[in-house]
Amino acid sequence: MLELGTRNLELRTKKMASLLDMRRRIKSVKNTQQITKAMKMVAAAKLKRAQDRVTSSRPFAGKMSAVLGGLSAKVADEFSHPLLDARGDEKYLIILVSADKGLAGAFNANVIKAVQAFMKENADKPTEMIPVGRKGRDFFKRRDVKFTEEYLGLTGSGQVRLQDALDIAAKVIKTFTEDETIDKVFIAFTEFKTVLSQKPIIEQLLPIPRDVEAEYIYEQPASEIFGKLLPKQVETQIYRGMIESVASEQGSRMTAMDSASKNAGELIDSLTLNMNRIRQAAITKEIIEVVSGAAAA
Numbered sequence: 401m402l403e404l405g406t407r408n409l410e411l412r413t414k415k416m417a418s419l420l421d422m423r424r425r426i427k428s429v430k431n432t433q434q435i436t437k438a439m440k441m442v443a444a445a446k447l448k449r450a451q452d453r454v455t456s457s458r459p460f461a462g463k464m465s466a467v468l469g470g471l472s473a474k475v476a477d478e479f480s481h482p483l484l485d486a487r488g489d490e491k492y493l494i495i496l497v498s499a500d501k502g503l504a505g506a507f508n509a510n511v512i513k514a515v516q517a518f519m520k521e522n523a524d525k526p527t528e529m530i531p532v533g534r535k536g537r538d539f540f541k542r543r544d545v546k547f548t549e550e551y552l553g554l555t556g557s558g559q560v561r562l563q564d565a566l567d568i569a570a571k572v573i574k575t576f577t578e579d580e581t582i583d584k585v586f587i588a589f590t591e592f593k594t595v596l597s598q599k600p601i602i603e604q605l606l607p608i609p610r611d612v613e614a615e616y617i618y619e620q621p622a623s624e625i626f627g628k629l630l631p632k633q634v635e636t637q638i639y640r641g642m643i644e645s646v647a648s649e650q651g652s653r654m655t656a657m658d659s660a661s662k663n664a665g666e667l668i669d670s671l672t673l674n675m676n677r678i679r680q681a682a683i684t685k686e687i688i689e690v691v692s693g694a695a696a697a
Contacts, residue, residue, distance in 0.1 A: 419682075422675040426668055433664035439503065440657035443650045446558030447595070450647035453560070454592050461640040468633050471625065472608055483573065483630040484608050487583040492527045493548065494518070495572065495605065495638065497589040497645040498536030500556040504649050505656035507590060507598065508535040511645075514600040515540075515588045528582070532568065532642065548575055555646050565639035573634055576606050589641035590648035596655060598648035605637055 472484055496515055498508050512535075519527055531537035532551045541547070549571050554564045576585055585606035591599045608630060 418678055419675060422671055422678070426671045426675070429664050429668050429671065433661055433668070436657045436660040436664060440654050440661060443654035443657060447647060447650035447654055450558060450643060450650055451592070453643045454647045457640055457643060461636050464629075464633055464636050468608055468629055471629075481626050481630060482577045483606055483634070484626060486607055487580075489583055490525060491581050491583050492522065492525055493530065493572075493575065493582050493585045494527060494602075495530045495532065495568070495585070495587040495641070496536040496540070497555075497587070497641050498531065498533035499645070499649045500534040500553055502535065503656065504653040507649050507652035508533075508539075510598070511588060511590050511600040512536060512539050514602060518586075518588070518602050530568070530572065533645075555642065555649070558646060558650060560639065560642045560646055562639060565642055566635055569631070569635040569638045572605070572638070573631060587637060587641050589645045592644050592647040592651060595651040598652055603637070605634060608633060 498511055528546045528548050530549050534552050537550050586602050587605045588602045591601050
């Protein structure tokens with residue numbers, strides 16, 4: 401009888417410990433769920449502002465590219481400009497726009513994979529990089545990619561300052577004009593489609609392609625027009641890439657946090673159900689023991 405009582409006491413102690421663990425885990429998951437819900441709300445607020453900027457900037461950036469492409473196609477071949485003249489195809493410079501923070505679903509992984517695939521396709525060409533964002537910088541730093549410059553902490557607030565884009569553009573233009581070994585400059589960023597859809601793309605930034613045919617009439621000398629418009633085109637496309645990436649990051653984070661909150665709710669329900677089953681089993685067993693003891697007496 402003494403051994404049976406001791407064994408029952410041990411079983412009750414284990415069940416009590418199991419119930420305490422369940423309660424602690426449920427509390428921990430609930431705390432995590434509160435955090436993910438808060439992060440979703442913050443991302444939604446930042447996404448609205450970023451989406452408005454993307455919507456307002458796309459028409460200008462698209463028209464700017466079309467006008468410059470059309471003008472450059474009509475310019476005589478003897479006209480020369482360092483940002484327009486085609487070079488060889490031996491060495492590349494990539495501007496990679498990623499996030500400074502994680503918890504954004506597959507946002508960072510997708511744009512990094514796109515750049516990796518691009519570099520693999522052009523493995524015979526030396527490639528340098530200007531990372532804009534900590535996640536892309538950290539990834540390619542571990543793979544010994546040469547950085548011309550790096551820019552961190554520019555998009556963490558969910559906003560993009562125009563001056564930051566102008567500074568990056570000035571560095572890119574200076575590097576491209578001074579280092580004649582660099583033949584092409586590309587910009588890699590994530591284009592915002594919808595909250596659930598973002599597409600990583602890689603576009604040629606320099607030299608400006610002359611492959612767009614359009615009918616434009618201009619009176620000023622080509623040197624005067626392109627001297628002002630070509631640097632502006634670089635600034636516009638870099639700024640566009642940064643605000644597109646910020647909107648994509650916030651959309652991806654909002655979706656990821658919403659999914660995490662739902663998963664946390666499902667886990668809480670499952671843990672609560674298991675806890676209730678354990679507690680009910682313990683209560684049922686105690687009742688059976690009491691009834692059995694009374695019957696034996």
